[in-house]
Amino acid sequence: xxxxxxxxxxxxxxxxxxxxxxxxxxxxxxxxxxxxxxxxxxxxxxxxxxxxxxxxxxxxxxxxxxxxxxxxxxxxxxxxxxxxxxxxxxxxxxxxxxxxxxxxxxxxxxxxxx
Amino acid sequence: xxxxxxxxxxxxxxxxxxxxxxxxxxxxxxxxxxxxxxxxxxxxxxxxxxxxxxxxxxxxxxxxxxxxxxxxxxxxxxxxxxxxxxxxxxxxxxxxxxxxxxxxxxxxxxxxx
Numbered sequence: 480x481x482x483x484x485x486x487x488x489x490x491x492x493x494x495x496x497x498x499x500x501x502x503x504x505x506x507x508x509x510x511x512x513x514x515x516x517x518x519x520x521x522x523x524x525x526x527x528x529x530x531x532x533x534x535x536x537x538x539x540x541x542x543x544x545x546x547x548x549x550x551x552x553x554x555x556x557x558x559x560x561x562x563x564x565x566x567x568x569x570x571x572x573x574x575x576x577x578x579x580x581x582x583x584x585x586x587x588x589x590x591x592x593x
Numbered sequence: 594x595x596x597x598x599x600x601x602x603x604x605x606x607x608x609x610x611x612x613x614x615x616x617x618x619x620x621x622x623x624x625x626x627x628x629x630x631x632x633x634x635x636x637x638x639x640x641x642x643x644x645x646x647x648x649x650x651x652x653x654x655x656x657x658x659x660x661x662x663x664x665x666x667x668x669x670x671x672x673x674x675x676x677x678x679x680x681x682x683x684x685x686x687x688x689x690x691x692x693x694x695x696x697x698x699x700x701x702x703x704x705x706x
Contacts, residue, residue, distance in 0.1 A: 513694070522699035524682060555661070569636060579691060580626065580649060583636040 481506050483572050484578065485584035492560050493592045500555040500587050502570030512553040513571040513581065514544055523569070540564070565591045595614055596618040599685050599698035606675055608694070614670045614701045616685030625668045626686040626695070627660065636684065642668065675705045 492498055504510060514526040523585045527538025534546040553570060556584045569582040600619040618625050627639040631645045640650040642660055661673045668687075672679055685698040 515697075520702075523697040525694060528694050571636075579624070579688070580638045580641055581628075581636075583694065585635045589682070591636075 480583050481572065481584055483486045483570050483584035484549055485568075485570055485587050487587045488585070489588045489590070491590040491592060494562050495559050497561045498555075498557045498564070500568050500570075500589070502584060503551050504553065504570070504572045505551065506572050511573045511579070512544075512546060513573070514538065514542070514553075514555050515522070515569045515583075516540075516566045516569060517569065517586075518566045526555070526568075538562075560591055561571065562587075562591045562593060595696070595698050597685055597687055597698035599701050601701060602699065603702045604704070606703070608705055609674050610675060611704065612672050613676055614672075614683050614685075614700055614703065616668045616670070617666055618668055618685065619696055620666070621699075622635050622687035622689050622693075622696075624648075624688045624690070624693075625660075625662065627670045628686065628697075629681040630684065630700075633680045634646075639670075639683075649694040649700030664670075672703075675703075679703060680705045 482505045486501050505533040512529040516526050517523050526542050527536050527544055529536050529546045537543050542557050544553055546553050567586045567588045570584045571581040573579040573581045600615045609703050625642040628636050630636045640654045641648045657673045672696050674689045682700045684700045684703050688695050
């Protein structure tokens with residue numbers, strides 16, 4: 480069955496520290512992978528996506544993610560976190576064809592300490 | 594940058610009432626979706642719509658739900674007889690083609706009382 484696992488429900492980091500949010504997926508076909516961010520009461524903003532090619536993808540707000548097929552992972556990283564990065568982060572997987580519904584992970588809530 | 598627009602941003606309705614959530618997808622997009630997020634839970638797929646018909650729906654999308662694209666610009670989700678458990682944030686999304694990335698709207702928070 481298709482699934483996305485975000486093992487960390489809640490992460491707290493200090494401002495300026497590095498960040499890595501984990502995402503593992505189970506998907507039979509070639510996956511399209513996404514990271515979205517959601518601030519409280521807000522919609523879903525796309526941070527970055529991976530369709531093919533270079534396995535290290537750059538996104539907005541200084542985020543990057545690396546696709547590792549052998550580990551079925553697509554971890555999100557940022558070298559230096561800002562207080563405004565506090566939000567909920569969702570990893571999602573979709574198929575490379577068809578109607579491409581997205582399957583979301585349960586999310587990781589990021590808190591940033593000053 | 595083009596946006597997906599959802600109205601209203603917040604709707605309160607009484608249990609058993611019909612509610613229509615409205616979305617205006619990006620104009621040249623061909624694939625349309627509804628997702629929902631119950632408070633504190635993950636985002637769940639409800640339905641996808643392409644070529645004026647439902648292409649896929651989830652178990653959540655039962656006979657109480659329907660979608661329509663009545664005029665080539667709006668994309669609506671109707672819940673015929675709302676239940677308390679329908680309270681959630683509902684997101685509309687669209688994309689241009691099979692390889693495109695989704696654009697999500699900012700959501701409609703539905704509260705059933």
